Amino acid sequence: MRFVGRSAEFSRLDAELARVEKGQARFVVVRGRRQVGKSRLLTEWLRRRDRPHVYYQALDKPIHQELESFRDAVARSSLEPIAGIARTGVSWSSWDSALAVLEYIAAPGRHDGSPGVIVIDELPCILRNDPSFEATLQAAWDHQLQRAGLLLIVVGSDLAMMDALTSYGRPLYSRVDTELRVEPLNVCEAAELLDLGAREAFDTYLMTGGFPKVLAARAEHSTTSTFLNEAVADEAHPLVYTGQRMLDAEFPPSSSSRSVLGAIGHGERTFGHIRNRTGLSERSLVNSLNLLKEKRVIAAEDPQALRVVRRRTRYRVADPYLRFWLSFLAERVDDIARGRGDLVAADVEAGWQKYSGEAVEPLVRASIERILPDERFGAARYVGSYWGRDNHPQVDLIGTEKRSGSSRLSFVGSIKWRATKPFTARDVVQLGELAQHLPGWSESTARVGVSRLGFEPGADLDATLSPEDLIAAWR
Structure with missing residues (x-):
């Protein structure tokens, strides 16, 4: 299946690679939920950038099997001279010895001058079977890998474990240069x-x-x-x-x-x-x-x-x-x-x-926030909704200049995500009736409508948004 999107993630990875090309070793953590596309993102980025690299996918196996798999990944890689070392059939008895080999990335055999990239995918799988790996990686980074001038990327789906990885008191605290969170496609x-x-x-x-x-x-x-x-x-x-x-x-x-x-x-x-x-x-x-x-x-x-x-x-x-x-x-x-x-x-x-109709509301609000600032929506910078006690009044869209503490409402709005009926003049009247109960509403407050099936004549609003408009907000 073709690859789309991820331009922001590519830009951040490119920025880290550029720093490595200038002589700075960089340590990047990539995290995101399972099935979100982290591995595909990195393999596609590596393919397009065509830099010598090792890509290792952890197996969640005992230590000796992980080490054998890591050696095989290095041997298959394009990163010399360590790929050649691995192809000799060398056996690594510990992660200390395996990671120590990576410092040869900076050896004279690297005549092309391209920065090396090391990716360790699903780091939590290694940590579950070898909790000491975290300290081992920290020592290797401090004493060997930084001198090798490489880009080290570690990836994980266990968000709690990845969050804790760089927290105060942990071995990798202050070592990581940047964290990249991979979200689902928009x-x-x-x-x-x-x-x-x-x-x-x-x-x-x-x-x-x-x-x-x-x-x-x-x-x-x-x-x-x-x-x-x-x-x-x-x-x-x-x-x-x-x-x-x-x-x-x-x-x-x-x-x-x-x-x-x-x-x-x-x-x-x-x-x-x-x-x-x-x-x-x-x-x-x-x-x-x-x-x-x-x-x-x-x-x-x-x-x-x-x-x-x-x-x-x-x-x-x-x-x-x-x-x-x-x-x-x-x-x-x-x-x-x-x-x-x-x-x-x-x-x-x-x-x-x-x-x-209910599930689309957060997506609509996020889409409008991406459009702002826009004069159609007054001074609004933030979008939420409002519900009073016992859910009355309940308004789908509220726009304010600040998240809280604004002096007035910039806009009020209604979402009509119906399969067979457009946004009607009656819907506009109902929006106006509800808005009058809101603190901060005035006659100058803009009225916004969002409709899956368009707007009938007479639906007098200050701003109207269709599904096409909402999609465009994410471009």
Whole structure:
């Protein structure tokens, strides 16, 4: 499947490579969730830049097997003279001796002058079987690898472990020069990858997120509907199993965090409702929510207002794919396994209108923030939503100049993500009626509409946005 996007990540890697070419050794940490495309990003970057390199994919095996695999990767590499050393069949008894060989990158045999690149992919796999590797790598970097003038890149999917790797008191603290976080492809990149129109791109993205392997499966189908029907007919389909693997790797099924995430995935948005569904104590729930936020699995949102509004926090699953998987697939894998994926597909179809209308809102707000500043939206720099006590009034879009502490609202807006009906004049009237209850609203506050199917004549708004406009914001 062709490679798209990642220009920002390429630019950051290019900047590090340029520093190495000027004689500075550089240490880079790359992290991101499983299946997000970290390995593909790095292999594509190495292919395009055509620099001598070693790419080692850790195996999560005992130390002696990891060392043998590392030697084989060095032997297959384009990085001389160490590739030649490895091809002699040398046996390394420890990571100290294996990493010591890398200092020969700076040996006289390197006549081409190109900087060497070393990639260790899935570092947490090594650390699980050899916790001392962290200190070994630190010593090798301090005493050997920096002198070799290379670009060292370590990669990991265990976000908690990778976060801790560079924390105070750990061996690699202050050694890492830069950290690169790889996120899923954005909706524009997904549209480009699959050559989709804007509306179909959003429908796809709300189901697949930006995970390349899931998007690759979608590429074989002309519509989201046929893709879904095929996916739920096979428990081994990427749409079905990716969510399970992502969560199993970070949250054991019996953990409190997994229970909390399941509750949020089923639509419980407030602390009280989540607590009622899970039965957890207040302390356990707070700890689980904090862990899920730290790992960026969920987002905690407060009303966007002129001042901080307390005790109205709502929680949502942060990633579109994981939100879809938890809502429709997590508890239906047994149905899929017994050949009744048709029941799952029917439930998705029946609930899609309501689900997509809610799930698209964070994506719309993020898209508008990328457009700002723009005179159509007043002085706004930040976009959120507002809900009062008992959810009234509830406004989809609120724009303010500051995240909190603004003197007035820059704009208010409504999202109508309907399958058969455009944004109507009546929708405009309803937006105006709700806006009048908001602190900071005035007659000069801009009115914004977002619609999946356009706007009927008479829908008088200061700014209108279509799916095409939202896609363009990500270019």
